[in-house]
Amino acid sequence: MNNGQEMYHRHLSGALDARADGSEFDELAKWLREQQANADDFVVMAAIDRGLRDYLVGRSQVAPAPPVLQPAARIAPRVASTTTSLINLSVPNVRSAWVWGAVVAAAATVALAVWLPTIDRYASIVEVDNAHLFTGEEVALEPIPTGQVYRLSEGVLRCDFDCGAQVVVEGPAEFEVTGEKAIALRLGRMMVLCATKETHGFVVELPKGRVVDLGTEFGIEVAASGESLVFVTEGEVQFFSGEARPPSSFVLRADEAMRVSQRNEPVVADKQLRKRFKAVVRLLSTSGK
Amino acid sequence: MTALAIHQDKQTAMREFATRWTEAQSAVAAFIWSLVPNSHDADDLLQRTAQTLVDKLDQYDETQTFTAWAIGIAKIEVLRFRQERRRDRLVFDEPTIDAIEAATTRNEVDLRELQAVLKNCADKLTTRLQQLLQLHYVEEASPREIAGRLGITENAVFVSLHRARVAMRRCVENQWRESGGVHE
Numbered sequence: 001m002n003n004g005q006e007m008y009h010r011h012l013s014g015a016l017d018a019r020a021d022g023s024e025f026d027e028l029a030k031w032l033r034e035q036q037a038n039a040d041d042f043v044v045m046a047a048i049d050r051g052l053r054d055y056l057v058g059r060s061q062v063a064p065a066p067p068v069l070q071p072a073a074r075i076a077p078r079v080a081s082t083t084t085s086l087i088n089l090s091v092p093n094v095r096s097a098w099v100w101g102a103v104v105a106a107a108a109t110v111a112l113a114v115w116l117p118t119i120d121r122y123a124s125i126v127e128v129d130n131a132h133l134f135t136g137e138e139v140a141l142e143p144i145p146t147g148q149v150y151r152l153s154e155g156v157l158r159c160d161f162d163c164g165a166q167v168v169v170e171g172p173a174e175f176e177v178t179g180e181k182a183i184a185l186r187l188g189r190m191m192v193l194c195a196t197k198e199t200h201g202f203v204v205e206l207p208k209g210r211v212v213d214l215g216t217e218f219g220i221e222v223a224a225s226g227e228s229l230v231f232v233t234e235g236e237v238q239f240f241s242g243e244a245r246p247p248s249s250f251v252l253r254a255d256e257a258m259r260v261s262q263r264n265e266p267v268v269a270d271k272q273l274r275k276r277f278k279a280v281v282r283l284l285s286t287s288g289k
Numbered sequence: 290m291t292a293l294a295i296h297q298d299k300q301t302a303m304r305e306f307a308t309r310w311t312e313a314q315s316a317v318a319a320f321i322w323s324l325v326p327n328s329h330d331a332d333d334l335l336q337r338t339a340q341t342l343v344d345k346l347d348q349y350d351e352t353q354t355f356t357a358w359a360i361g362i363a364k365i366e367v368l369r370f371r372q373e374r375r376r377d378r379l380v381f382d383e384p385t386i387d388a389i390e391a392a393t394t395r396n397e398v399d400l401r402e403l404q405a406v407l408k409n410c411a412d413k414l415t416t417r418l419q420q421l422l423q424l425h426y427v428e429e430a431s432p433r434e435i436a437g438r439l440g441i442t443e444n445a446v447f448v449s450l451h452r453a454r455v456a457m458r459r460c461v462e463n464q465w466r467e468s469g470g471v472h473e
Contacts, residue, residue, distance in 0.1 A: 013451040016326050017432075029385040039392035047319035047400050048457050051407045053328060053426040056419075134312065147408045153308055172307045187311055208332075224310040224339050226332075 012042065016049050058178065058205060120146050122180045123161040127283060131155030131171065149176045152188065158283045165199040165213075167192050168280040178205060185222050191280035193217045194235075209241040209260060214251070217284075219277045231257040231269060231277065306346055310339065313356040315401045317363050320393040324367050324381060334370055338363040357394050364390050403461065410460035418453045425450060 011028040014021075032039045121143040131139035134151045144150070144159060152171030159167050163181050173188020183190075184205040194202045194213040202213040207226035211218065216235025222228045230239055232252045240249045241260060252258055257267040267273065318335055325331040341362050349358055364386060371380045381389070393400070414422070421439060424430040425446075430438070432446045439446075 013447065013454060016454075017447065017450060029381050032381075032385050033388050036388075036392065036395070039388040040396055043319055043323050043389060043392045043396055044399060044403070044461075045454065045458060046323040047315075047403055048407065048461060049454060050318070050322040050328070050331070051403055052411055052422065052453075052457060055407055055411050056422055056426045134308070149404060151311055172304060172311060174311050187307060224307050224314075224343070226336055226339065 012045055016046070058184065120180075122146060122163070123159045123167070123177050123183075125157050125159045127158040129156045129279075129283060131157040144177045146177050146179065149174060156279050156283050161199070161202075163198050163202070164196045165192065165194045165202045166284060168283045170280050179203075185220055187222050187224060189219070189221045189277065189280055191217070191219045191277060191284050193284055206260070209239060212238045212240070214238055216254075218252075219280065221276070228260045229257060229267060230260060231267075231273060233281075302346060303343075306343065309355040310342065310359070312401065313359045313397075315403065316356050316393050316397040317359045319396075319400045319403075320360050320363050320390060321367060323389050323393070324386060325370065330370070334363070334366050338366050341366065354394075356397050360390055360393055399465070402465075406461055406464040407457075409464060410457050413460055414453060414456060418449060418456070421446065421449050422453055 011024045011031070014024050015028055032042055124143045125139060125141050128139050128141065132153050132155055133139060134153045136153075139150075139152070139155070139157050150169075150173075152169060152173045152175075154171045156168060156170045159169070159177075161167070161177075161181065165181065167183055168191045169175055169185075170189040173190070174186040175188070175190070176184045176186075178184050181199065181201060182203040182205065186207055190204070192202065192204060192213065194200060194216055197215075200213060200215050204211045204213075204220055206220065206222055206228045208228060211220060211230055214236045216237055217233045218235075218237050219231040219233065220228060221231075230237065230252055232254055234254050236251055236253045238249055238251050239258065239260065250258075255269045257269045257273060259267050317338060318331075321331050321334050321338070325334060338359065342359055345362070349355065367386065368383075374380065411419075417439075421435060424435045424438065432443050435446045436443045441449075
């Protein structure tokens with residue numbers, strides 16, 4: 001990275017952290033206008049920054065945050081899944097190359113063991129009905145890798161989680177399995193059945209909140225605007241709204257529905273609403289619940 | 290045309306919109322994020338843009354791509370937002386916004402594929418950096434608070450955030466290169 005880029009990146013970080021002063025901000029603006037490549041780089045950098053934030057926020061909703069060590073409790077870095085931490089590994093009084101080799105091999109084994117679980121598969125697609133991806137491919141019956149985004153252009157598919165939860169998605173839709181008992185729905189319609197004790201606590205992450213199962217069957221619609229509709233057919237769910245300030249939560253029971261936006265509005269769970277979920281319910285009911 | 294036919298037409302149009310929006314959303318969001326660092330403001334603008342797109346769907350001219358049209362609408366929303374916040378001196382001027390608009394349209398494909406590699410790259414950051422990012426992004430702790438909790442100086446917090454971003458950028462580029470795409 002040359003000096004010009006280094007300076008730009010510092011100004012960029014300053015702008016993203018809202019601590020840049022007026023002259024730094026002006027310099028950044030001037031740099032952006034100078035060359036197309038500069039503006040290209042800036043757009044990608046800002047998207048990375050925001051994507052990173054969204055990923056961390058999403059991860060924190062389904063898993064506990066990594067512990068933050070207090071200054072007094074700080075210790076030498078543990079062997080983690082990164083090259084950097086291997087380099088920083090501090091092992092005093094070890095001089096022999098053989099011993100170093102053994103240490104590196106052991107560390108690599110541990111790092112591999114830490115890394116391998118990140119490609120877990122907690123759910124599989126078990127049934128499809130005219131389900132196609134935006135690429136035009138037909139959706140295959142296969143295990144779903146965690147973190148892989150599915151963009152469904154049309155049709156319906158059912159995926160079963162190892163924990164027992166069943167999820168039916170109707171396209172157009174965008175979704176992603178995010179954990180053992182978690183799925184993210186960014187667009188489209190979905191029906192979730194959590195019939196057993198093991199499935200309780202199943203989470204559906206939405207653009208503006210999340211739904212946590214409390215033993216139930218429920219439907220969700222996410223519009224392109226990010227606005228969601230939650231509709232409970234059996235049992236109850238807890239909804240956490242990330243939209244409201246401060247964040248709020250409420251419980252929805254059978255035959256209750258809620259449109260979730262800046263103002264959460266109850267919706268009548270009438271025939272029309274049930275009709276909208278007809279295709280997804282049909283595939284769910286073939287599971288022999 | 291019967292009421293049923295109109296209803297079906299509308300339904301088809303909305304499905305078409307949903308399909309196109311799914312493809313355009315990453316680029317539109319990236320455009321807004323480039324100009325509006327506050328995540329809550331950016332989310333509101335993205336939502337406003339989506340709503341405006343739905344309202345103006347019948348005005349969409351197919352001679353331009355849907356993404357370019359959507360970014361154009363987002364630009365109007367950003368300019369309106371800028372007008373509302375005109376006392377805030379840290380906003381880009383119009384020529385800079387134009388440059389960013391053009392850059393977003395040029396990089397549409399990269400921006401759409403970014404999400405797929407971000408997770409891998411985030412997981413590769415050191416535990417220490419992940420802790421710092423967790424405090425910064427998730428807990429929205431102030432730099433002073435982060436410094437106190439991690440036992441480092443406030444300046445070191447900014448330096449580490451900068452390093453994390455640069456590391457992420459390098460990792461994303463490497464992943465794109467490895468996938469043999471057109472991103473180089």
